[in-house]
Amino acid sequence: MDALLTMNIRRAFRDDVESLAGIEKEYPDYPAWGVKGLEAEFGNKHSVTLAAEEEKNIKGFINFWILPPGIQLNAIIVSRNSLRNKIASGLMNKMLEYAKKNFCREIDLEVNIKNEAAISFYNKMGFKKAGQRAKFYNGKDDAVLMKLEITSL
Ligand SMILES: CC(C)(COP(=O)(O)OP(=O)(O)OC[C@H]1O[C@@H](n2cnc3c(N)ncnc32)[C@H](O)[C@@H]1OP(=O)(O)O)[C@@H](O)C(=O)NCCC(=O)NCCS
Numbered sequence: 001m002d003a004l005l006t007m008n009i010r011r012a013f014r015d016d017v018e019s020l021a022g023i024e025k026e027y028p029d030y031p032a033w034g035v036k037g038l039e040a041e042f043g044n045k046h047s048v049t050l051a052a053e054e055e056k057n058i059k060g061f062i063n064f065w066i067l068p069p070g071i072q073l074n075a076i077i078v079s080r081n082s083l084r085n086k087i088a089s090g091l092m093n094k095m096l097e098y099a100k101k102n103f104c105r106e107i108d109l110e111v112n113i114k115n116e117a118a119i120s121f122y123n124k125m126g127f128k129k130a131g132q133r134a135k136f137y138n139g140k141d142d143a144v145l146m147k148l149e150i151t152s153l
Pocket of ligand 1: 027076115118122124
């Protein structure tokens with residue numbers, strides 16, 4: 001069956017943290033929060049973590065901070081065996097619903113310049129490059145700052 005039809009997107013709970021951290025571990029080259037960092041997000045009143053699950057298995061998640069008039073997108077990550085099934089697109093679209101409900105007009109993020117998959121994905125979702133920070137990651141790789149302006153509020 002089409003993955004989109006079976007995917008459920010819901011708020012993540014503290015009990016999900018091990019599963020979320022497990023997905024992070026699939027990408028050792030990218031910054032990760034780990035169990036402690038993910039748990040800390042549940043104590044941040046601005047923070048929302050959403051999980052995408054198929055048949056009760058979490059396949060990806062997104063974390064963002066609602067800081068009207070904007071949203072800061074901190075993480076979006078999909079399990080390697082579920083890539084290119086529009087899971088990240090579904091998570092992003094759900095975040096956009098939160099943006100609209102909270103009168104947020106722009107989404108900001110930063111991404112490693114070498115992360116071509118993520119940059120392609122963000123471009124596909126309508127993000128534009130808004131700047132660059134030299135040697136932001138580990139004192140080596142530049143960060144690309146990207147922004148999505150929401151016009152349909
Ligand atoms: C970036 C990421 C979240 C995309 O997740 P995904 O669920 O595979 O993305 P989607 O299926 O929703 O992709 C939507 C569109 O984005 C673009 N895209 C996604 N992955 C791509 C890739 N590897 N190369 C080129 N374009 C890509 C495509 O246009 C794609 O549409 P298509 O499959 O019809 O061509 C995923 O690759 C990932 O988890 N990467 C590791 C973690 C990471 O880097 N996160 C971002 C920084 S926090």
